[in-house]
Amino acid sequence: MNTISTATYDMNRSSIFSTLYSLKAALPGLLAMFFIAIFSNNLVGVPNPFTLQNLFAWLDGVIGPLNHQSFFQIMNANFVWNPLLMGLIIGNLFGVPNAWKRGLSYIHLMMPLGIIMLAPHFMIGHASKLGFMPILICVAAMFITATVTLYTGRLLKLDDRQTSIIAGGLSTGDPHAGVILMPLIKAKGGQVVGASACVILFGIIAMLILPLVGPLVGIPDKYFGLAAVTTVGNGAQSLFAAFGQSYEAGRYATWFDVGRHVIMPAGFIYVFVVMFIRKLKNKGNTNVHATGDIKTFPIWLMVFIFFWALACLHLFRQPAAHAIFNMVQWDFSMAAAALGLSLPLREIAHDGIKCFAVTCIAGCIRMVLLLAAILLCVKTGLLPA
Amino acid sequence: MHGIYYYLEPLFMVFLMLVTTAALYMGIFKADHTSTSFSKKIFSGIASGVFSMVAWSFLYSHHCLGW
Numbered sequence: 098m099n100t101i102s103t104a105t106y107d108m109n110r111s112s113i114f115s116t117l118y119s120l121k122a123a124l125p126g127l128l129a130m131f132f133i134a135i136f137s138n139n140l141v142g143v144p145n146p147f148t149l150q151n152l153f154a155w156l157d158g159v160i161g162p163l164n165h166q167s168f169f170q171i172m173n174a175n176f177v178w179n180p181l182l183m184g185l186i187i188g189n190l191f192g193v194p195n196a197w198k199r200g201l202s203y204i205h206l207m208m209p210l211g212i213i214m215l216a217p218h219f220m221i222g223h224a225s226k227l228g229f230m231p232i233l234i235c236v237a238a239m240f241i242t243a244t245v246t247l248y249t250g251r252l253l254k255l256d257d258r259q260t261s262i263i264a265g266g267l268s269t270g271d272p273h274a275g276v277i278l279m280p281l282i283k284a285k286g287g288q289v290v291g292a293s294a295c296v297i298l299f300g301i302i303a304m305l306i307l308p309l310v311g312p313l314v315g316i317p318d319k320y321f322g323l324a325a326v327t328t329v330g331n332g333a334q335s336l337f338a339a340f341g342q343s344y345e346a347g348r349y350a351t352w353f354d355v356g357r358h359v360i361m362p363a364g365f366i367y368v369f370v371v372m373f374i375r376k377l378k379n380k381g382n383t384n385v386h387a388t389g390d391i392k393t394f395p396i397w398l399m400v401f402i403f404f405w406a407l408a409c410l411h412l413f414r415q416p417a418a419h420a421i422f423n424m425v426q427w428d429f430s431m432a433a434a435a436l437g438l439s440l441p442l443r444e445i446a447h448d449g450i451k452c453f454a455v456t457c458i459a460g461c462i463r464m465v466l467l468l469a470a471i472l473l474c475v476k477t478g479l480l481p482a
Numbered sequence: 483m484h485g486i487y488y489y490l491e492p493l494f495m496v497f498l499m500l501v502t503t504a505a506l507y508m509g510i511f512k513a514d515h516t517s518t519s520f521s522k523k524i525f526s527g528i529a530s531g532v533f534s535m536v537a538w539s540f541l542y543s544h545h546c547l548g549w
Contacts, residue, residue: 124508125509128504128505128509131501143498144541144542145541146541146544
C-alpha cells in the first residue's frame with residue numbers, strides 16, 4: 098500500500114477491525130473451512146457422526162491393532178491431518194472458487210491464535226516422575242535433533258524454510274508441529290505438508306528398523322522404551338517400535354512418552370530462534386528465506402511463552418485446560434482445512450526427494466547418537482536397571 | 483448439561499442451523515447473486531432453512547437419544 102492510499106485508508110476506517118474483510122466477502126471461505134472441519138473431526142458441540150475421524154476409527158477396527166497400535170494413528174491421523182487431507186482432496190479434485198479465497202486467508206489469524214491456546218496443554222511437571230536422566234536425554238535429544246537437521250539441510254542445500262519444518266517435526270516427534278512452525282518460519286503450505294509427510298514416512302521406517310537394531314545393541318527393555326520414544330517419531334510409531342521389541346519395552350515407552358511430549362514447545366521455539374538469528378546475521382543473503390519479513394520477536398509468541406509458563410506453574414485448572422484444548426481442536430481443524438484447500442499437489446512434491454534425504458540422514462544420525470548415549474548411561478549406571 | 487453449557491449448547495445449535503442454511507443458500511441454490519430474482523431468493527432461503535433444520539434435528543436426535 099502506498100502513502101496516499103494508506104492515509105485515505107486511515108481516514109476512512111472506523112476501528113481496528115477495519116482491516117478485516119466484510120462478513121459477506123469472507124463468509125463463503127469461512128463456511129468451507131467450517132464444514133470441512135465438522136466433517137473431519139468429532140469437534141466438541143457438534144453431534145455429527147459422519148466424520149473422517151470416525152471412518153478411520155472404524156477402519157482401524159477392521160484392520161486390527163498392529164503391535165497394539167491403530168494403523169491410522171501410526172499414519173499420524175489426528176485433528177490437524179484429517180481436515181488437511183479432506184481439504185487437499187476437495188481442493189485438488191474440484192478446485193477452489195475465487196469467492197472462498199478471502200475467507201481462507203483467515204488461516205493467518207487462526208494459526209497464531211491456536212498456538213497461543215495450545216499453551217496449557219504442555220505441563221513440564223507431568224514429566225518429573227521420569228527422573229533426572231531420562232528428562233535430560235529427552236531434552237538433549239530434542240535440541241540435538243533440531244541442530245543436526247538444520248545442518249544437514251544446509252549441507253544438502255534444501256530450502257531453509259522446509260529444513261526448519263523438518264527440524265521441528267523430527268525434534269518434537271510430532272510431524273504436525275510443522276504446522277505450528279508455519280507462521281513463524283513463513284514457510285509455504287506445500288513445504289509444510291511435504292516436510293511433515295517426510296517425517297511421517299521416516300517414522301514408519303524407523304519404527305520397523307529399531308526393533309531389529311535393539312537386540313544387537315543390547316539395551317534393556319526398560320530403556321529401549323526410552324530409545325523408541327526419542328528416536329522414532331509420533332507417539333503411535335514409537336509405541337509400535339517398542340512393542341515390537343517386547344511388551345515390557347512397550348509399557349515403558351508409554352511411561353517415557355510424556356518426557357518427549359511436555360517439552361515440545363521448546364523444540365519449535367528453538368528452531369524459530371535459531372533461524373531468526375541466522376536471518377538477522379545474513380541480511381541481504383538471497384538464500385536465507387526462513388522467518389521471512391519478521392523483524393522482531395513476535396508478540397503472539399511471547400504471549401504463548403507467557404501462558405506456557407503459567408501452565409507449568411499449574412495456574413490453569415485441569416477442566417479449563419481441557420476446555421481450551423477443545424477450542425484448539427476447533428481452531429486447528431479450520432486452519433488445516435484452509436491449508437489443504439489452498440495447496441496444489443505438485444507444490445507438496447516439490448524438492449520431495451531432497452527433503453526426504455535430509456529427514457532420513459538427520460533421523461539416522463539421531464538414532465545412532467541416542468542409542469549410543471542410552472547404552473553408555475546403562476553401562477555406567479546413570480540409568481539404573 | 484449444566485452451568486454455562488445450559489445456554490451455550492442451544493445457542494450453538496442455532497448457530498449450526500444458521501451456517502448450514504447459509505452454506506446451502508449460497509453453495510447449492512446460489513441465490514446470493516444480485517441477479518437472482520426475489521422470489522427465487524425467498525424460495526431458496528426457506529428451502530435451505532427447512533433442510534438445515536431437518537438435518538440437524540436428525541443428528542441431534544441421534545446424539546441425544548442414542549437410537
